[in-house]
Amino acid sequence: MSEYGREVLLATTVLCSSGGSMQLVQLHRKLLQHCNISEEKFCYIVEQCPRFLLVRGSGGDPRVVARTSLRLCRSYAQDGRCGGCEALHLCKFFIFGTCRFGKGRKPCRSSHDIQSDHNYGLLRDWTLHMLSEDDLFLLLLQNDPALLPEVCLHYNKGSAPHGCCTFQNACTKVHLCQHFLQGDCLFGSRCKRHHTIDEHSRRMLEKRGLSGDIIQDLPSIYRNIHCLTAAAESTAPEKSLKLFSQPADEPNICLHFLRNSCRFQNECRQVHFHLPYKWEVLDGRTWRDMENMEDIERDFCDPSQAQSSGDQPVNFLTMNLDMARVRRLSTVSSVTKPPHYLLTTKWKWYYKGDQANWVEYGQMDEKQRTMSVTSRILEEVYVSDKNHEVTAVKGQREYIINFTDMYQRNYKHNTKRRVRRRPVFVSVAEVEKQVSAED
Structure with missing residues (x-):
């Protein structure tokens, strides 16, 4: 992963400057503004680098959360001394933005210098040396469990204003809706539990030394902390979430409705729409x-x-x-119905050619060569088993077409080409013409 150090650092910078997490798609788009990173390399970095945690967002979309195992040194925080460690020597209140010594005449006994020999060496080892202070501090806040208080679990139980928390306004933990942090609160603004930092939690956090700016951003930081904690506590292996994966199966458009002949009407399990x-x-x-x-x-x-x-x-x-x-x-794929069925969807399959063009399977490429499989063959296999692999031959070379990641691979020469499945275009006018002809 060291060969991707620049891209990892850029992705970390983008994430931290955007609140510590963002949608996978948005992160890729932002990275393209700074470097020419391919889809394949981006997927590899996000999925394989421990700096990033890939999770499902509240809408089902993949999100990336920035993480690190770098921490503040506990011994240094207590007495300003340490016999040598692999943790940062920094003032906690400097990170909180409220240290009153660093800006005054009396110097702080703890360091405010992220460029010191000890700190910079660690940051460089962790490929964090190019982060700004604000970005580094946000990364530490959502990863170092010693910096922020926990969310009160008792607050999230029971129906009282403070839930089952017996400490109520004296509680030293944050009162936030756990389901809001998990992204699955069904009540939204009508929820009886807090989705923002309330006055009680604000006073408690101010006493701990946190600045108003950080307190304002805490709900999103705690959301990221929840994702990181859940991943750390999970005994199951992290599942890969592909950026450029195929969409999940969706309901079909009703062919009978298109032809004005659906007898189930509102009870039909398929979608009624005037286009295929x-x-x-x-x-x-x-x-x-x-x-x-x-x-x-x-x-x-x-x-x-x-x-x-x-x-x-x-x-x-x-x-x-x-x-x-x-x-x-x-509508359903044309290969699943007899030829006389109108307005089924005809799909074509393409692979990326040598000239960055897209060549349909079964058609000649720029060198007058043809794949041994056609669009129809691939479509028939695809609708029967989306996890299947198809072998194709062109000239003297053999390829494996994988539906899962939509790539065509030549294992002998260690090359691969992207594959795309796209429908044949049917205009609104053509749909109306076909429906009128059948009537």
Whole structure:
């Protein structure tokens, strides 16, 4: 991982300057503003580097949380002395932003210098030496358990104003809604437990030396702490969350409704819509129709397009619109129905050619060579088993097509090409024409 030190440091800087965590898609987009990092390298860094924790956000989208095992030295914090350790020698109140000695005539007995020989050496070893003070302090706050008080578990039990906390206003722990921190509070602004730092917790935190700016940011910091703590306590291995994975199975659009012949009407388990495709964006917990649906579909059908056109482009690789999730519903694949069925979705399969173009399987490439499998063959296998691998031959070379990560690999030469599955475009006018012809 050392060969990716620059990218790791850049990603850490972006995360810490954005509150210690952010959506995976957003992090990748931000990194591209600073370095030309490929999708493959980005996925590898986020999934393999211990600096980053990959979790599911409240909307189901992957999020990245910045983490580190670097801590403040406890011995140094107590008496300003240490016989040599692998922890930072820094004033805790300097991190809190409230040390009254560092700015006055009387010097603080604890260091305020992150560039000291001891501190800088550690930060360099941990590839944190380029972080600003504010970014480093946020990283420490959400990772060093000795810096912040815990969230009161008793507050989150019972129905009293302070839950089951017998200390109430004298409690030395923070009173915050545990479900809010976990991202699954169903009540939102109507919740009887606090989603912000209340006056009791604010006074307690001020007594501990925290500045007002840090206290204001604590709800998001505690959310990150919850993710990090849950991951550390889990006995199960961390599951990989792929950035450029395929979307989960979604409900199909009803073919019978398209032809005005669905006898189940409102009881139909499929989606009733006037087109064989439907683009939706997640608005809170509700999927709502997107505008310019036909334009988005036209762009999506072009395998060379990674996003739609317009002021608010849909990212087709991650299926996001800015920070919101996007999904595409469609009719069933054409390979699952007889040929006379109208308005099924015809899918085509492409691989990236030598000239960075997209070549459909079964069609000739720029050197007049053809893959041994066609789009239809791949689609038939795909709809029957999305975890299957397909062997294809072109010339004297053999390839393995993997549906899980959508790559075509040549293991003999250790090369791989990206694969894309895109539908054949059908305009609104064409849909209306087909439906009218059938009537």
